[in-house]
Amino acid sequence: MAWISSEEAIRLLGVRPQTLYAYVSRGRLEARPDPDDSRRSLYSAEDVARLASRRSGPIRAADIAEASIAWGEPVLTSKLTVIVDGRLCYRGVDAITLSRTATLEEAATHFWAAPYAPRRDHPVGIPGPFKVRLFTALGARAGHDAHARGRSRTVLTADAATVLETLVDAATERRGNGAIHERLGAAWGLEPKGTDMVRRALVLLLDHELNASTFSARVAASTGASLSACALAGLSTLSGPLHGGAVAGVLAFLSEAEQVDAEAAVRARLDEGRALPGFGHPLYPDGDPRAAELLSHFDVPPLISAVQAAVMRETGEHPNVDFAIGAMAQHFGFPAETAFGIFAIGRCIGWLGHAMEQIETGSLIRPRARYVGVMPTPISPSH
Numbered sequence: 086m087a088w089i090s091s092e093e094a095i096r097l098l099g100v101r102p103q104t105l106y107a108y109v110s111r112g113r114l115e116a117r118p119d120p121d122d123s124r125r126s127l128y129s130a131e132d133v134a135r136l137a138s139r140r141s142g143p144i145r146a147a148d149i150a151e152a153s154i155a156w157g158e159p160v161l162t163s164k165l166t167v168i169v170d171g172r173l174c175y176r177g178v179d180a181i182t183l184s185r186t187a188t189l190e191e192a193a194t195h196f197w198a199a200p201y202a203p204r205r206d207h208p209v210g211i212p213g214p215f216k217v218r219l220f221t222a223l224g225a226r227a228g229h230d231a232h233a234r235g236r237s238r239t240v241l242t243a244d245a246a247t248v249l250e251t252l253v254d255a256a257t258e259r260r261g262n263g264a265i266h267e268r269l270g271a272a273w274g275l276e277p278k279g280t281d282m283v284r285r286a287l288v289l290l291l292d293h294e295l296n297a298s299t300f301s302a303r304v305a306a307s308t309g310a311s312l313s314a315c316a317l318a319g320l321s322t323l324s325g326p327l328h329g330g331a332v333a334g335v336l337a338f339l340s341e342a343e344q345v346d347a348e349a350a351v352r353a354r355l356d357e358g359r360a361l362p363g364f365g366h367p368l369y370p371d372g373d374p375r376a377a378e379l380l381s382h383f384d385v386p387p388l389i390s391a392v393q394a395a396v397m398r399e400t401g402e403h404p405n406v407d408f409a410i411g412a413m414a415q416h417f418g419f420p421a422e423t424a425f426g427i428f429a430i431g432r433c434i435g436w437l438g439h440a441m442e443q444i445e446t447g448s449l450i451r452p453r454a455r456y457v458g459v460m461p462t463p464i465s466p467s468h
Contacts, residue, residue, distance in 0.1 A: 088117065088127035097137055108136065161303070161450075165196065165438055166292045168368050173375065175292060181378045184288040189265045192288045193246070193434045197441070199238065203246035211255055215422035216324070219429060222255035223248070223320060226313035233444050234309030241444070244312045245437040252316070252433055256426050265430065279417035282383060286410060286427050289375040292435030294368075298322040298329070299432075299439050306440035307450040319436035320429055329432075332424035334362030335411030339392065347391035351399055363408025364396050372403030379409040386416055 089097075094114075095105055105128070108114035114132045119125040166175055173180040175196050183192055190201045211218045211225075226248065233241060254260050257272035266287055270280030292299065302319040310318075323329035338361065342350035354361055366373045385393075389412045396402055404412075410424050443450070 087130040089130045089133065090119075091126060091128065094128040094133050097133055108132075161295060163295070163439070163442060165442060166294045166435070168294055171369055171371050171374060173289075173293070180289055180291070181374055184285045184378065187288055188284060189287045189291070189431065189434065192291055193249070196291060196434055196438050197242050197245060199242035201246050202243055203250040204243060205247075205250075205260070211258075215256070216425065218255040218258070219252060219320060219426075220317070222251050223313055223317040226251055227311060227317045230311035230313045232309050233306065233312055233315070233440070238441070238445075241312065241441050245441065248313050248316050248437060249430070249433050251313070252430055256430060269426070269430070273420050273423055275417065275419070278383070279413075279419070282379070282413055282417065283423075283427060285382065286379060286413065287431040289378065289406065290428055290431035292432070292438065295439075296328070297325075299435055302436035303439050303443040304450045306443040307446075307448060309444070312437055312440055315440035316433055316436050319432065323429055323432065324425075329425055329428040331362060331407040332411045332414070332428070334360075335408050336414065336424075338362050339389065339411060339415060342392050343388055347388065347395040351392070351395040355399060361396055361400065361402065363411055364400070364404055365402040366405045369403070369405070373405040373409075375406040376404045376409040379406070380404065380412060383413070383416055385412060389415065 091102065091105060095102060098105065105114070109116045109128075114136065115129040116126045119127050164176065166173070167177075168174075175183065175192070176198070178195060183195070187195075194201045211221050213221060230244070233244070236244075249265075253265050253268060257268050259272070261268040264284075266280055266284035269275075269283055270277075273283075275283065295303075298319040301322040302315040305315040305318040306312075326334065338350065338354070341353070344350075345353070351361065393404055393408075396404075410427065413419065414424050
């Protein structure tokens with residue numbers, strides 16, 4: 086059951102606090118203590134939606150649906166990933182624990198609940214800059230791959246592994262054998278320690294519940310599109326600066342700190358009302374465990390530690406996984422495209438897993454829009 090705060094319940098219902106409490110006392114609205122603050126209460130989102138619908142019709146209920154779109158309550162059921170008590174778990178297994186030993190292929194086997202068995206039927210040698218190669222490779226597959234609807238799970242998981250291999254070969258510009266992180270490390274000229282950090286990051290970025298790119302992949306899957314088309318939808322969404330492109334902002338922030346100093350860079354951004362990229366996460370108020378795990382496995386340079394400390398002093402925010410990937414890139418001298426590549430290749434496992442789960446539901450994702458524009462002129466009755 087989903088729960089919301091009293092402030093949100095009051096806003097959605099359009100009532101005074103006294104009325105909210107009256108609903109509870111009359112048994113019309115279920116409440117429970119907030120586990121994070123015993124002085125506060127949480128209220129059943131389902132009961133609020135029901136009461137809102139009765140009070141003002143579908144518009145009130147639509148408010149609740151709209152509130153779910155941005156970091157709101159869950160809107161889809163899934164057996165794949167859960168974020169609970171500050172932990173990220175894939176099919177019930179802690180992602181941090183998994184990342185300490187598993188390859189990406191082993192993590193995919195767990196996440197898809199099926200063997201990782203790709204076919205070797207994809208093109209290689211795609212020319213162009215790094216991102217262009219990724220988009221071109223998936224686009225080429227999406228243009229001819231069979232629709233996913235109605236195909237068996239065995240066939241789909243083989244397709245999924247092949248789509249991932251297509252992406253890896255495009256990233257490395259060669260068809261390879263061996264573990265994915267080792268192939269990436271060789272292509273990017275990394276030392277063994279850097280290559281192992283890539284492995285850890287790939288597993289930790291594998292999925293993150295219903296994030297923007299995964300939602301895009303599920304929407305595509307709900308239409309019956311091929312798995313390569315679903316991955317392409319995910320990749321397109323990931324490319325935005327607020328998602329997979331966020332690490333570029335972290336690197337720019339670190340560059341500013343290098344030019345002045347950490348304290349000055351942080352205060353300058355705060356004074357100018359600019360964001361501090363790489364810090365804070367709505368789902369991890371006590372800190373992103375993925376960032377903490379990655380940062381604990383290499384000697385963080387003094388500048389990066391100073392930025393962390395300065396942000397904590399000024400805002401109380403913890404680093405998130407974007408900051409950790411940026412710190413890794415700077416420390417190990419990763420090529421410029423590495424951060425996006427790690428994100429895309431790791432998260433592709435999640436896109437494909439969610440796509441297959443959505444296909445199995447057989448349902449189309451088709452939300453409604455609440456129109457707020459100019460209303461059309463009423464049609465006069467004919468005489």
